Amino acid sequence: MTTPMGAGRQVTPDRRQASRMTASEAELKGLMTAGLDGDSAAHRMLLDRLSGYLRGYYKTRLARIARDASEAEDLVQEVLLAVHTRRHTYHPDELFTPWVYAIARYKLIDHLRRTRASLKEVPIDDVGELMAHDDHVEVESAYDLHRLLRQLPDRMRCAIQCVKLDGLSVTEAAAQCGTSESAVKVNIQRGLRALAAVIAREKRT
Amino acid sequence: MKTDDLISMLGANVERVDRRQFVRTLSSAVVVGAIVALGAMLFTFGIRADLDEAGALTSLFLKLAFTMGILVPASVYLIRLSRPGGERKTSIALMALPFIAIMLLAAISLSSAPSSHWNKMITGDQWLECLLSIPTIAIVPFAVIIWAVRRTAPTDLVRTGALVGLIAGAVSATGYALHCIDDSLPFIALWYGGTIALCSFAGAKLGPWLLRW
Numbered sequence: 001m002t003t004p005m006g007a008g009r010q011v012t013p014d015r016r017q018a019s020r021m022t023a024s025e026a027e028l029k030g031l032m033t034a035g036l037d038g039d040s041a042a043h044r045m046l047l048d049r050l051s052g053y054l055r056g057y058y059k060t061r062l063a064r065i066a067r068d069a070s071e072a073e074d075l076v077q078e079v080l081l082a083v084h085t086r087r088h089t090y091h092p093d094e095l096f097t098p099w100v101y102a103i104a105r106y107k108l109i110d111h112l113r114r115t116r117a118s119l120k121e122v123p124i125d126d127v128g129e130l131m132a133h134d135d136h137v138e139v140e141s142a143y144d145l146h147r148l149l150r151q152l153p154d155r156m157r158c159a160i161q162c163v164k165l166d167g168l169s170v171t172e173a174a175a176q177c178g179t180s181e182s183a184v185k186v187n188i189q190r191g192l193r194a195l196a197a198v199i200a201r202e203k204r205t
Numbered sequence: 206m207k208t209d210d211l212i213s214m215l216g217a218n219v220e221r222v223d224r225r226q227f228v229r230t231l232s233s234a235v236v237v238g239a240i241v242a243l244g245a246m247l248f249t250f251g252i253r254a255d256l257d258e259a260g261a262l263t264s265l266f267l268k269l270a271f272t273m274g275i276l277v278p279a280s281v282y283l284i285r286l287s288r289p290g291g292e293r294k295t296s297i298a299l300m301a302l303p304f305i306a307i308m309l310l311a312a313i314s315l316s317s318a319p320s321s322h323w324n325k326m327i328t329g330d331q332w333l334e335c336l337l338s339i340p341t342i343a344i345v346p347f348a349v350i351i352w353a354v355r356r357t358a359p360t361d362l363v364r365t366g367a368l369v370g371l372i373a374g375a376v377s378a379t380g381y382a383l384h385c386i387d388d389s390l391p392f393i394a395l396w397y398g399g400t401i402a403l404c405s406f407a408g409a410k411l412g413p414w415l416l417r418w
Contacts, residue, residue: 036222044216051208077211082418084215086358088222089288102290106360110417138208145206145214164214185220192215196418 024049024131029096036087047080054079054104056133061108061123071111073141078199079107085192101127114203143199151198156191159184227357228284234353235280238346239376245342246380253386264388269379271393274303275401276375283350283368287357297364300371304398311394329387332396339377339400340407347373347408351415359416366412367405374404 028049035043058072082103090099109122149157155177162173163184174181255261279300285291315323329335350369359365378397387396 035219036224038219038221040216040219043219044212047212047215048209051212055208073208077206077208080208080211080215082358086289086418088224088227089358091227091288092224094288098290098293099288102293102360103358106289106358141206141208143206145210160214164217167217170218188220200417
């Protein structure tokens with residue numbers, strides 16, 4: 001989103017939104033690149049910040065087409081899962097916000113399609129709207145993590161349970177699951193992708 | 206599930222991401238697809254026997270220029286479209302250029318030949334073999350590249366699928382060119398261009414179904 005040159009000296013709402021976006025862009029991008037380098041705290045903070053923006057975005061989108069706002073939390077979680085499992089598709093030379101927005105919009109359209117809504121309902125918007133509302137009023141999503149985990153193959157479930165839920169190191173998890181350390185890492189990656197796939201499959205039915 | 210719980214799970218023990226992994230996965234899929242296509246072609250048909258003749262070599266180079274002219278830009282575009290929002294920065298309309306070029310060359314070649322030769326120039330000796338071989342041999346490269354793209358995050362599945370089909374078709378046609386002895390430009394335009402376009406069309410139709418994430 002660009003502010004046209006010479007659009008007036010006074011600070012218009014448009015310009016305020018633009019400057020807020022620049023600030024969050026720089027901050028979020030910093031968190032993202034730190035996370036890509038293996039900084040867990042930065043990655044967690046990124047997902048937390050994104051959850052607020054995504055919740056605001058989906059709540060307004062869904063309300064506009066008279067959909068239940070509780071679906072928003074499902075979508076927030078799907079996008080967070082996608083941002084995490086597909087973070088290697090972000091190129092650090094590019095802007096970060098359009099990358100997240102593309103994922104958020106893709107998931108919105110996919111959601112409406114899966115739940116058999118008419119695509120005429122898909123609102124027209126742009127990347128600016130993603131950052132328009134920061135909403136931290138959280139409800140629980142319809143997904144039950146432990147029930148979802150039970151649908152994964154044992155080796156993936158064990159790796160995720162140890163490293164991601166119990167906070168063990170990869171070395172400890174390898175001993176616990178009886179595999180190598182590299183297998184644990186691969187199983188976490190595959191397991192989280194499989195988790196997203198299970199969610200998608202449940203939505204279709 | 207609470208979103209906070211999901212965030213603590215995803216944010217626990219985060220691994221470093223290899224920045225080059227993305228491009229490497231996609232390009233190695235294209236290379237593997239190409240090797241499979243070439244291997245299948247050499248195994249079933251073998252290389253054309255008349256390669257010591259100058260005319261045959263020129264035609265082979267022309268065919269390879271056409272398929273490479275599709276393969277190289279399509280691979281670059283695929284890498285762009287495999288990132289979320291990539292379709293906003295890239296127009297794949299340029300991919301029509303190699304097809305337009307070969308059709309122009311074919312038209313010039315036809316107009317400079319007597320019309321009694323047209324039939325032979327267009328259908329060649331092996332049009333049916335060409336029509337069947339290129340799409341068939343494209344199947345395995347197509348599957349390999351789709352597998353790799355499923356690990357990325359394209360947000361325009363129709364265009365991404367079309368590109369995968371285009372690459373698979375071009376890779377397959379490259380292999381077929383080593384065997385094929387029909388050298389007229391109208392033949393290349395119609396049967397090479399047509400089958401590659403067909404692969405791309407199939408990819409566009411299958412994309413939303415195979416690449417969904």
